[in-house]
Amino acid sequence: MLELQDVTAGYERRAPVFRDVSLTVAPGEAVGLLGPSGCGKSTLARVAALLHRPDAGRVVIDGTPAGGWRHRAPRAQRTAFGVVFQQPRLSADPRLRLADLVAEPLRANGRSAEVADAVRELTERVGLGPELLGRRPHEVSDGQLQRACLARALILKPRWLVCDEMTAMLDASTTAALVAVVEEYRAESGAGLLAVGHDRVLLRRWCDRTVEWDGLGASPGE
Amino acid sequence: MAELTWKPVGAVRRSTRAWRVRSSAVIVALVVLAVLIVPPLVQLDEQAVDLAAKLQPPSFAHPFGTDDVGRDLLLRCIYGLRVSLLVGFVAAVVATVIGTAVGAAAAASGGWFDRVAMRLVDLFSSVPHLLLGIFIVAMFSPGVWPVVISVGLTHWLSTARIVRSEVLSLRSRPYVDAAISGGASRWRVAVRHLLPGVLPQAGLAAVLMIPHAIWHESALSFLGLGLPTHQASLGTLVQSARSSLLAGDWWPTLFPGLFIIVPTLAIAGLAGAWRERLNPRRRSELML
Structure with missing residues (x-):
């Protein structure tokens, strides 16, 4: 509850x-x-x-x-808690590539070993192609960025x-x-x-x- | 179809800016080369006294003339510039590191620590820099490091303010919320999200501070409180030339003076261009 x-x-x-x-x-x-x-x-x-x-x-x-x-x-x-906010632009650190953005919670919890698998699985699930993962937030659309933010919210289950x-x-x-x-x-x-x-x-x-x-x-x- | 010719309004401004940046860059490059290459290359003693050739006006043998004990002024100016640049650079780095640490810590912790730290900054700012600097150098014997310490300790205040306000604005961004929710520690949020965000501003503040620090070094030395007189710095050169100026000999004052003004303006010019890059909105408003 x-x-x-x-x-x-x-x-x-x-x-x-x-x-x-x-x-x-x-x-x-x-x-x-x-x-x-x-x-x-x-x-x-x-x-x-x-x-x-x-x-x-x-x-x-x-x-x-x-x-x-x-x-x-x-x-x-x-x-x-997994949180997703209204404005993807403000909820993503402009310096991080999308792959790092999604992986950040795992790294912050010292679980770097799981990063590769978890990022692949989650980005697939939210519909982010691998070609987008190397881009920074200003290089993708609001919708794509929000997908990454949702993946970040889900990565710690x-x-x-x-x-x-x-x-x-x-x-x-x-x-x-x-x-x-x-x-x-x-x-x-x-x-x-x-x-x-x-x-x-x-x-x-x-x-x-x-x-x-x-x-x-x-x-x-x- | 007729070719459209359209002359952008900002073209003139842009071209003068490009010229300004280029000339500043050339001067800074020359200055750095001069202070790095000349002393090991020429192997001349800048303190070599030649009383037979004292106070000679600029000539082919001594392009900047000689001072009142016959030392070559060009060589002394270059050695002086070396000391002044070193002092300016190290002091600017010291001041920026202190300012960034205090500003970031104040903003990140908030509450009473923030209030106490910023009131301390106000307190230090209310005392004139030079007076405080004089007080600090007076506690040590003359030398390079007391001057570095004095300039560094009096110049971190504005950086602390800049960094604090920048961190405060970054701290309330949703991506910091997302990081906290993802389990990031305070340290990780600071190092991974906040500091990278303020580094451009802090770096700019550091570069803008170099000319300022050089001027302070010169001022302290001119007052006889900075470096010992035999050690060439731009300040001591101007100071020891004071008496000859009254006798009508202009070159011992003019050339060190130019060595203070031109490189510091060039550094400030580069820093200005950097600032316009960081904050281009102001520029484009003027251009439209």
């Missing part, structure tokens, strides 16, 4: 973006979170992935409360996926392909998914359950 309990978060302590939001994702469940832009759903996704410290509230992962946020979170808890507007920058066919990759991974691994977006049609078809931001009991910040 991934449980967010009464989370209050924002970027200034006196004026949080939202207060007292609770959300639960069961193992293997796909939850779509719908809301207008600026409501704080991306911030909530970042809190869920332990990337943003909330002002109040708890995040409980499989019964264990989050041990910290960002670097302070235990590595095992951090790497239990996370138990939870957090997709923050993953498909907002993409065309319909790339969207369909990436959603199919996520679903295939979830089917074989039993990972839970928190998909954030404002595309009602897409999230309703993709997820087991969609929740509206307004239905979460969020009281707006000042």
